[in-house]
Amino acid sequence: MVQPQTFFEAEEGRTVAVGMATDHAAYSGAGFAAGFTENGSSTRISVDVGESGSYDLAMRYSNGPNPYSGQKQLSLYVNGERVEQTVFPSTVTWEEWGTVTTTVPLNKGRNVVEYRKEAADSGHVNLDVLAVRPHGKRITLFNGRELTEWQHTDGREPTWTVADGAMTVRNGDLRTVQAFGDFRLHLEFNLPLYPPDVTGQARANSGVFLQDRYEIQILDSFGIDPPQKNDAAAIYNQKAPDVNAALPPETWQTYDIVYRQARYDAAGKKVENPRVTVVWNGLKVQDDVEILGPTGSSRPEGPAAGAIRLQDHSNPVQYRNIWIEPLDL
Known part of the structure; x- marks a missing residue:
């Protein structure tokens, strides 16, 4: 077909x-x-x-x-x-x-x-x-075969490796060609196993940026108690997840994210901050949390919709089964 x-x-x-x-x-x-x-x-x-x-x-x-x-x-x-x-x-x-x-x-x-x-x-x-x-249909952002929905942030064609239904981080961040406002996002990720002497932010670091502005951290945080503001499922450097729902590395994990974009008046002044809910491996770890501002390494805030960006932090993190549903929240 x-x-x-x-x-x-x-x-x-x-x-x-x-x-x-x-x-x-x-x-x-x-x-x-x-x-x-x-x-x-x-x-x-x-x-x-x-x-x-x-x-x-x-x-x-x-x-x-x-x-x-x-x-x-x-x-x-x-x-x-x-x-x-x-x-x-x-x-x-x-x-x-x-x-x-x-x-x-x-x-x-x-x-x-x-x-x-x-x-x-x-x-x-x-x-x-x-x-x-x-209209109204779920948008498949990665179907396990093609990267047609993505580009590198400088506009290059995507060069992440695709094999066995997954794409692997390499050669720079990827972001969607299309930008989104309010949405429901699903993605699955698999983290490589590092030896015990590799610690902190060096352990399988990546991230998913909402509207290319606000990062939900991806990291090997298995066993960390309590999780911190830079651990997995954190709103990066703003709020730690409520609980640590991490699975061991080399195990497929899921984020299900509902995002409500910031609201702006006709003059372009922000009148409401964005909000996010994150379900990590089936557990709600961020519950309608207000995002206070950009989380770093991101585009400026503004009234325009923004892309979904996946971060290359020089670790071979894998992604699969990514889809998004535009919402009107």
């Missing part, structure tokens, strides 16, 4: 008064569609789907501080009909990427999705890649 295409590059669409640029890192494909400064400037992307229905259009974009900081807009058309004025929250800098998602009906076969600057739109955003998925 041929799998449907998920990603459609914005710079490969039929463009009007929009150029392809490469001057900001970590884009997907050959570059990104840049500018949208003139009325009528647009990119028209042909999208094929296997059956008619409701689909989520998730556009990866950047909205930096020029000519002003804040929300910006383009008009969204599907098959020639105007759907909405799409609002793109600030990504703080041009080097960061977010995703804005709109649910629309699509026809079986070919559809045309267009982002266009009209008189009532600000423009001045960069568009990278459009993800098209059936």
Whole structure:
């Protein structure tokens, strides 16, 4: 069975008064569609789907501080009909990427999705890649075979080793191409066994970053009592897990994470901190905990959605069976 295409590059669409640029890192494909400064400037992307229905259009974009900081807009058309004025929250800098998602009906076969600057739109955003998925369906981020949902943080194609249904950390962090707001995330990890003289943060260190901002630590913390703020399942350097649910190394373990993103007002001011619940190997170890700020080695806080990032801390940690469900909490 041929799998449907998920990603459609914005710079490969039929463009009007929009150029392809490469001057900001970590884009997907050959570059990104840049500018949208003139009325009528647009990119028209042909999208094929296997059956008619409701689909989520998730556009990866950047909205930096020029000519002003804040929300910006383009008009969204599907098959020639105007759907909405799409609002793109600030990504703080041009080097960061977010995703804005709109649910629309699509026809079986070919559809045309267009982002266009009209008189009532600000423009001045960069568009990278459009993800098209059936609405409300779980998104498989790693199926044991392919790394198509991931990139290195500098935009390189993923180079982690894939074998026996798992991927192994190497050559730098990976993050998802698509960014997410509120979500439920499931992942499984397997930690290598180190000799007893390897201690602390050197024992199978990795981490999962929520929205590329807030790290849930991954570490060999088996037998540590009580766990600390830098042990496994900690909100890194902010809050230790309530209990230590670690299994021995070389055993597959699970995190099930429910995350509610920070809330921002229309001016871009944060009015509520993000919150997280973590279930580790079936035990709830973080219960709707407020995250006080970024945990280090992370992107700036801001109103835009963010990617899931898996950390390379120079230890051959393995991951498998990763999926995410967007939520509206």
